[in-house]
Amino acid sequence: MAMTRAARPLPALFADVLLCLALCLGMLGTAHAAIPKELILQLATGDSDEKIAAMGQIASSGDPAALPLLQAMADGRLQVLEEKQQVLLYNDAGEVTDAVTGAKLDPVPEGAEDITVNNRLRSALDGAMAALQLTAADTAVRLDAARNIKSSATPEMLPLIEKALQSEKDAAIRRLLLTTQASLQLSSDNVSTRLAAVKALAASGDSETKQLLLALLEKEGDTFKEPEAAVRAEAQKSIDDIDARLQMGEYAGMAFTGISLGSILLLAALGLAITYGLMGVINMAHGELIMIGAYATYLTQNLVRAYAPGLFEIYPLLAVPVSFMVAALVGVAMERLVIRHLYGRPLETLLATWGISLMLIQLVRSLFGAQNVPLENPAWLSGGVQVMSNLILPYNRIAIIVFAGLVVAGMALILTRTRLGLFVRAVTQNRNMASCVGVATPRVDTVAFGLGSGIAGLAGCALSQVGNVGPDLGQSYIIDSFMVVVLGGVGQLIGTVYAALGLGIINKLFEAQAGAVLAKIAVLVIIIVFIQKRPQGLFAVRGRFVEQ
Amino acid sequence: MQRRNFIKASAMTAAMALAGFSASFAQAQETIKVGVLHSLSGTMAISETVLKDTVLMAIDEINAKGGVLGKKLEPVVVDPASNWPLFAEKARQLISKDKVAVTFGCWTSVSRKSVLPVYEELNSLLFYPVQYEGEELSKNVFYTGAAPNQQAIPAVEYLMSKDGGSAKRFVLLGTDYVYPRTTNKILRAFLHSKGVKDEDIIEEYTPFGHSDYQSIIAKIKKFSSEGKKTAVVSTINGDSNVPFYKELGNQGLKATDVPVVAFSVGEEELRGVDTKPLVGHLAAWNYFMSIKSPANTEFVKKWSDYAKAKNIPGHKDKPLTNDPMEATYIGIHMWAQAANKAKSVDTDKVIAAMAGQTFKAPGGFISTMDKENHHLHKPVFIGEIKADGQFNVVWKTKGPVVADPWSDYIAENKGKKNVPEKK
Numbered sequence: 001m002a003m004t005r006a007a008r009p010l011p012a013l014f015a016d017v018l019l020c021l022a023l024c025l026g027m028l029g030t031a032h033a034a035i036p037k038e039l040i041l042q043l044a045t046g047d048s049d050e051k052i053a054a055m056g057q058i059a060s061s062g063d064p065a066a067l068p069l070l071q072a073m074a075d076g077r078l079q080v081l082e083e084k085q086q087v088l089l090y091n092d093a094g095e096v097t098d099a100v101t102g103a104k105l106d107p108v109p110e111g112a113e114d115i116t117v118n119n120r121l122r123s124a125l126d127g128a129m130a131a132l133q134l135t136a137a138d139t140a141v142r143l144d145a146a147r148n149i150k151s152s153a154t155p156e157m158l159p160l161i162e163k164a165l166q167s168e169k170d171a172a173i174r175r176l177l178l179t180t181q182a183s184l185q186l187s188s189d190n191v192s193t194r195l196a197a198v199k200a201l202a203a204s205g206d207s208e209t210k211q212l213l214l215a216l217l218e219k220e221g222d223t224f225k226e227p228e229a230a231v232r233a234e235a236q237k238s239i240d241d242i243d244a245r246l247q248m249g250e251y252a253g254m255a256f257t258g259i260s261l262g263s264i265l266l267l268a269a270l271g272l273a274i275t276y277g278l279m280g281v282i283n284m285a286h287g288e289l290i291m292i293g294a295y296a297t298y299l300t301q302n303l304v305r306a307y308a309p310g311l312f313e314i315y316p317l318l319a320v321p322v323s324f325m326v327a328a329l330v331g332v333a334m335e336r337l338v339i340r341h342l343y344g345r346p347l348e349t350l351l352a353t354w355g356i357s358l359m360l361i362q363l364v365r366s367l368f369g370a371q372n373v374p375l376e377n378p379a380w381l382s383g384g385v386q387v388m389s390n391l392i393l394p395y396n397r398i399a400i401i402v403f404a405g406l407v408v409a410g411m412a413l414i415l416t417r418t419r420l421g422l423f424v425r426a427v428t429q430n431r432n433m434a435s436c437v438g439v440a441t442p443r444v445d446t447v448a449f450g451l452g453s454g455i456a457g458l459a460g461c462a463l464s465q466v467g468n469v470g471p472d473l474g475q476s477y478i479i480d481s482f483m484v485v486v487l488g489g490v491g492q493l494i495g496t497v498y499a500a501l502g503l504g505i506i507n508k509l510f511e512a513q514a515g516a517v518l519a520k521i522a523v524l525v526i527i528i529v530f531i532q533k534r535p536q537g538l539f540a541v542r543g544r545f546v547e548q
Numbered sequence: 549m550q551r552r553n554f555i556k557a558s559a560m561t562a563a564m565a566l567a568g569f570s571a572s573f574a575q576a577q578e579t580i581k582v583g584v585l586h587s588l589s590g591t592m593a594i595s596e597t598v599l600k601d602t603v604l605m606a607i608d609e610i611n612a613k614g615g616v617l618g619k620k621l622e623p624v625v626v627d628p629a630s631n632w633p634l635f636a637e638k639a640r641q642l643i644s645k646d647k648v649a650v651t652f653g654c655w656t657s658v659s660r661k662s663v664l665p666v667y668e669e670l671n672s673l674l675f676y677p678v679q680y681e682g683e684e685l686s687k688n689v690f691y692t693g694a695a696p697n698q699q700a701i702p703a704v705e706y707l708m709s710k711d712g713g714s715a716k717r718f719v720l721l722g723t724d725y726v727y728p729r730t731t732n733k734i735l736r737a738f739l740h741s742k743g744v745k746d747e748d749i750i751e752e753y754t755p756f757g758h759s760d761y762q763s764i765i766a767k768i769k770k771f772s773s774e775g776k777k778t779a780v781v782s783t784i785n786g787d788s789n790v791p792f793y794k795e796l797g798n799q800g801l802k803a804t805d806v807p808v809v810a811f812s813v814g815e816e817e818l819r820g821v822d823t824k825p826l827v828g829h830l831a832a833w834n835y836f837m838s839i840k841s842p843a844n845t846e847f848v849k850k851w852s853d854y855a856k857a858k859n860i861p862g863h864k865d866k867p868l869t870n871d872p873m874e875a876t877y878i879g880i881h882m883w884a885q886a887a888n889k890a891k892s893v894d895t896d897k898v899i900a901a902m903a904g905q906t907f908k909a910p911g912g913f914i915s916t917m918d919k920e921n922h923h924l925h926k927p928v929f930i931g932e933i934k935a936d937g938q939f940n941v942v943w944k945t946k947g948p949v950v951a952d953p954w955s956d957y958i959a960e961n962k963g964k965k966n967v968p969e970k971k
Contacts (some may be wrong), residue, residue, distance in 0.1 A: 048711050076934070118932060118942040119828045120711050123804040151805070207773025214775060250770060257762040264760075369861055370589035370627075371597055372787055374820030377794070382822060384798050390769055394798035397762070466794075467759040468787045472590060476757060511763045516754040517724050 035063050037100045043073065044080040044087045044099075044115055052124045059128035067132050069099060074125045079112035088112050123151075134164040139173070146176040150183075151208055158184045179204050183212050194231050202238035206389035210242045249388040254512060255505070260397040262504025263404035264463065266497060268477040269484035270407060271456030273496040275331075275449055277485050278428045281339055282350045285357035286481055287474025289453045292330055293323035293460025294469045295364060298373045313378045316465060323461035324454040330360075331453020335446050343445075357474070365471045372470040381465055396465045403462050407455060408497060414451070415493065424448045428491075483527055489537030498538055503527075579622035580615070580893055582607060582880075583642035585653025585663070585674075590630025591757040591786040595872070596655045598816055598863070599677060600625060602873045603652045605854045606880040616887045624648055630756075630786075632662045639663040643672045649893035650675065650883055652876060656785055657681060657727035664689070671895050675883060677875035679811060679833070681730035682953040683961075687968035688895070690902060691923045692875040692882075694834050695951035696734050700781075702928045703809050703832035704735055706943050707779045708742065713807055715779035717748040719768050722783035724753035731783055731811070737957035748775070758788045761795040769799075772806050780808040789817045793826055803828025803932070814870035815937065819862060823937045833871035834911065834926040836939045841912025847877070848910075874910050878924065882907050882917055913948060921966040923951030 035058055043054040058066045069089065072078050077090040078099065086109065087099035096105045117125065126148045133145035149161070158181065165177050178200065185197035198216075201209050216226040216235045226232050268290060275283045300319035304311050311318065334356060342349045377396060384394040415421035423444045426434040435441045463473070484503060488495030503523060510519035531537075584603045586596035607621045615621055624646045628635040635654065642648045643666065650673040654660045657680050667674045667688040679694035706712040720735060722728025732751055739749060750771055752764055772778035784792055789812070796808065802825075809830040815837050818826075837848060848869055855863035862868075882905045887893050890901035902917050909915035916925045925948035931939030954961040 076940075116940055116942055118711055118940075119713055119803050119807055122828055126804070207769070210773055211775065246770075246773065250766070253766050254763070257760075257766065260762060261760055365589065371593045371861065372790075374862075376820065377822065382798060383825070384800060386800070390773065392798075392800050394795065396798065466791065468594075468790055470589075470593070470787070476759075508763055512767065515752060516758055516764070520755065 034102075035061055035065055035069065035100075040069070040087050040099050041085060043069075044078065045082065048118070048120055051121055055121075055124055055128045059131050062132075065102070067129060070125055070129050070132070072099075073115060073117060074122065074129070076114060076117065078115045080115055081109055081112045083111075084109065086112075131160060134160065135167070139170055142168070142170065143173050143176075146173045146180070150176050150180045179209065183209060186212060186216065191228050191231065194226070194228070195234055198231055198234045198238055202241040204242065204389075206242075207246060210239060210246065213239050213242070245388075246390055249391040252388065253391045254508060256391075256393055256397075258505030258508040259401060259501060260504070261508055262501035263397075263401040264466070265480055265484050265504055266500035267400070267404045267407065267459035267462050268456075269481040269488075269496055269500055270404075270411060271452045271454070271459060272481045272485050273488070273493055274411075274424075274452030274455065276482070277488075277490050277492065277496065278424065279445065279448055279452070280346070280428070280490075281343075281449070282346055282353065283339075283452075284350060284354040284478065285334065285360060285474075286456055287476075287478035288357045288360040289327045289331060289456035289474070290460040290463065290477055291364065291469075291471065291474040292360065293327045293457030294375075294464040294473055295368065295373070295460070296323040296326040296457060297461045297464045298368075298375055298469055301375060313380065315378065316381065316461065319461050319464075320458065323457040325457075327457025327460065328450040328454030331456075332446055332450040334453070335449040339449065340442065340445065357478075361471045361474070368471070370471060372468045375464050375469055377465060400462050400466065403458075407458055408493075411455065412493060420444075420447060424451075483524075486531065487527055487537055489539035492537070492539040495537055495539035579620045580617070580887075581622050581624050581646055581648040583639075583646065583648035583651035583653065584623055584625045585628060585635065585638055585642065585651050586655065587630040587659075588625075588627040591788070592630040592655055592659075594787040594790075594817060595785070595812070598860075598868075598870075599652075599655070599872055599876050601855070601858070601860055601863075602851075602876045603880060604858075605851065606877050608854070609850075610880070610884050616884045617891065617893070621884075628659070632656075632658050635659040635662045636666050639666045639674075640670070643667075643670045649673070649887075650898070652677065652880060654678070655872070656725065657730075658725045660684075660689070661726060673883075673895050673898060675876075675879040677872045677879055679871070681727045681734070682955050683730055683958070685922060685953050685966065685968045687899060687922070689922065690879065690883075690917070691951070691953070692879040693872065694926060694928070695923055695953045696731060696955050697952040698834060698923075698926050698928055698949050699811055699832050700731050700735060701738055701957075702945065702949075703811070703830070703930055704738060704781060706830075706832075706930050707781075707807065707809060711943070713779065714777055715807070716744070716776035717771065717774075717778040718744065718750075719771055719778065719780045720749065720751045720783075721764065721768075721780055722751075722753055723758070723785045723788060724755055725785075727785070728753065728783035732781075734955045734957050735781060737955075737959075741957065754784070754788065756786060756788070759791040761788075761792045762799075764792075765795050765799045765801060768806060769801065778806050780806060782808055782810040783812060784810070785812045789813050790821055793818070793821045793823075793829075796829070797822060797825030800825070803830075809930070814872070815868040815939070816870050818933065818937045819866070819868060821937070823933055824935050826933045827935050829933045830930055830942075831933070831939060832928065832930050833939075834928060835869075835871040835874040835909075836929055836931050836941060837869045838931070838934075838938045839911055839929070839941065841910075843908055843912050844910045846910070847874070869910070875924075878907050878909050878915050882915075916948065918950065918966075921951060921953060922968060923953060924948075925950050 039054050039057055042050050043058065046054060055070065058069065072089050079088040081088065088105065089097050089099040096108045097103060098105055130145040130148035133141050134149065136142050161177055161181050168174050168177060182197040182200040185193050188194050201213060213235045217232060218225050224232060226235065271289065272283065272286045275281050275286065297319040300322045301315050304315040304318060338352050338356065339349060342352055381396040381399055384392040386392050415424065423439050426439060427441050427444045431441055484499045485496055488499030507519055507523050510522045584600050586600045587593050588597050588600060604623055607623050610616065611620045624642060626638040626642060628638045639651065642651055652675045654663065654676050655678050660676055663674065664686055668686060672688060674689045675692060676689055677692050679699045682695045707715040718739060720732040722732060736749060768780055807828065807830055809832060811832060813831050814833060851869050852867035855867045882902065886898050886901035886905055890897040903919045905917040907915050913927055918925060927948050928945045929941050930943040931941050934940050953966055954964040
């Protein structure tokens with residue numbers, strides 16, 4: 001690439017658009033003739049540079065047809081018929097009009113080709129449309145336009161922005177426009193204007209602004225891009241200010257990803273905290289119970305889609321009880337048929353449950369195929385909320401953190417506040433004594449195992465929203481689950497919570513430093529060392545029970 | 549009584565077994581066996597399962613036209629389950645026990661490296677249909693996917709061009725195994741040659757099946773804020789791509805800000821991902837389903853009909869074709885042509901006959917097998933993801949490009965000829 005370094009601090013591609021825009025600014029308000037045919041053809045058939053130039057001219061014409069035309073191009077609703085020199089515009093209803101004359105075309109001429117829009121054209125289009133929308137009546141539209149123009153502004157746009165600023169009342173939009181104005185003034189000839197702009201930008205907290213300021217400090221040969229030392233010093237100060245703010249966002253982001261991973265580990269391990277932690281069953285099929293929960297969610301999704309499409313948005317909520325019930329039933333069947341005969345024989349339990357896990361995997365493979373099944377996130381679980389300029393928290397992860405909290409709370413309530421919970425604790429602490437005072441221990445075992453399995457199913461339901469759902473899903477969580485329960489201390493719910501969140505955060509800290517592969521190894525090493533030093537885990541059960 | 553019954557039963561079993569044996573023996577006389585070695589379970593199943601079906605479709609097609617050398621082809625399908633050592637075991641089983649004449653298989657380079665010694669030792673043929681890192685040239689393998697100069701290098705050149713966004717900084721992101729590591733080594737050398745410094749390149753790797761891309765995306769965001777225009781080159785393989793692209797969309801990383809170009813993501817991998825937030829992200833291949841050509845229309849129709857007839861999950865409702873499917877399809881047809889030309893399915897005779905074979909590829913051009921280097925001459929396409937999960941071709945080479953498996957950007961390759969060493 002023999003390109004010269006971009007002399008301007010801003011994306012050079014917008015220069016073209018706005019050069020034309022500036023040229024035509026004088027015409028704004030006067031020229032209300034239709035968009036000239038040559039321009040539309042240039043937009044449709046030119047090379048990228050010509051297209052961008054045409055966009056600028058069309059945008060600055062201020063013609064009411066400009067916005068729909070550019071929008072159609074951005075949405076891929078423009079087609080061109082080269083030999084007839086005709087541009088076709090599809091509207092939302094699928095009707096076709098001639099983009100030049102506006103006449104309806106029926107029948108639609110054949111042989112028209114789509115107009116390709118690549119990333120460069122797309123961002124030029126965004127800029128051109130934003131310029132047209134800066135004076136729109138709707139505040140939301142203006143806000144969007146101000147956001148778009150901020151990332152795609154060029155010096156030629158300055159008069160336009162100043163004009164918009166004069167009439168703009170909304171504080172948020174003003175702030176965006178002022179930042180854009182300041183960033184454009186960076187290339188002003190006047191030193192004091194530049195200095196003021198650099199100072200103003202210190203208040204901004206986003207990475208794009210930082211990139212602009214960084215560009216000032218770059219050297220071109222022996223000279224800096226910014227000739228004035230005072231401005232450079234100020235720019236460095238502003239960068240430090242922005243960095244401090246970005247740093248906050250990074251730390252917050254890291255904490256969030258750690259908690260998010262922790263919540264996933266927690267969900268995966270909670271069921272095991274009951275079946276292994278409380279009941280002492282080394283349940284190697286725990287991962288498969290998670291997998292069954294995920295497949296139950298998949299089935300719910302399909303059923304909802306087939307029979308009640310209106311409820312599709314809330315299918316994950318409907319899937320919660322379904323996945324719990326299905327996994328709990330499988331768990332109860334396992335306990336009744338196999339595990340109950342093996343109490344007190346941990347080795348045999350381990351082998352038997354491992355066998356069951358293989359059978360469950362194969363069963364699911366035969367029923368649903370070996371491939372992953374597709375699960376769609378409903379709209380409210382897609383996307384994220386922008387908390388800081390460099391921090392977006394995805395909704396699906398927030399939902400899982402909340403869900404994990406609810407499950408822990410629910411489980412704590414059941415175990416400490418209900419008669420069933422009392423029985424479960426009694427039986428796991430001293431089976432003989434519980435039996436003596438009239439607790440039906442076999443039934444309690446079954447219910448407790450079913451509860452643990454059901455919670456594993458809930459984990460599957462939640463995991464299906466962030467990861468892949470396939471027959472091997474459980475295999476990737478079983479080791480993590482055991483790790484969490486053992487680290488937290490067998491028999492202690494609160495230990496599981498701490499261990500899951502701790503592992504999540506430690507894992508993410510390492511990942512940020514050393515990458516995902518080394519992080520995984522490091523976490524395993526830490527756990528091994530920890531268990532060597534403290535075999536009872538973070539929280540040990542006190543009392544006679546331990547010495548048995 | 550019991551004993552008599554037992555004798556009767558065992559005699560019957562023996563007779564049946566004998567009959568079965570002779571039947572299968574008779575069959576072996578009439579058919580040519582073809583091995584299919586693709587993961588049908590595990591992390592790679594998302595990509596490989598459909599290649600198995602493509603081979604079966606092509607076999608049906610060849611058989612309908614009379615087969616090869618007057619004999620019908622008989623597929624032998626095995627599942628190596630995304631387990632690399634198992635690939636070698638299954639390959640040996642296909643060659644030694646099932647006596648297949650040729651095998652179509654493998655996706656990941658680590659699986660190809662695993663089976664390579666088997667094919668060389670037993671002198672059998674493997675057709676490998678996926679783009680890969682080069683740095684290998686075995687006389688027993690025909691590589692119908694792209695070498696780095698037919699995919700990776702043009703893609704990065706595009707990113708650095710004005711239309712591609714004039715990227716100056718690069719995140720090389722991949723799954724942790726031989727293909728991404730080697731490709732990134734070549735790309736790093738290539739970027740150096742274009743004046744990109746080491747501080748403007750970061751490499752990140754994740755394990756197979758990784759599903760939590762939060763910190764990686766955060767890292768990309770941070771890196772892109774530290775200087776000039778940044779682009780991501782993704783060599784993530786397998787089902788990890790689904791959580792990666794989901795996270796990318798959820799975290800709002802737009803293609804106009806930081807474009808991601810992927811080498812192992814096609815129409816099939818994006819199935820089930822909401823592609824609306826991903827519009828504009830890129831993939832580089834030698835074929836896209838959206839390519840407009842009569843040959844492609846026919847190929848897509850064939851596949852749709854086949855998927856419907858065979859009730860292939862997913863494809864029966866929404867048939868998709870992709871680059872490795874095309875490469876598989878070209879490979880098996882070329883092999884059939886070469887076998888017919890050689891009048892034998894003997895490995896060495898077919899290898900000799902493969903040189904210079906041509907086939908009208910679905911991509912809309914004549915695909916040629918190089919006379920020497922066991923690779924196809926292929927055109928390169930770069931596509932942007934559209935809202936409907938298809939790709940919009942934004943750049944392509946003028947014509948087919950000759951493969952360069954020993955990349956010149958790796959210093960040790962100086963002087964290496966693109967010809968397999970005879971063994």
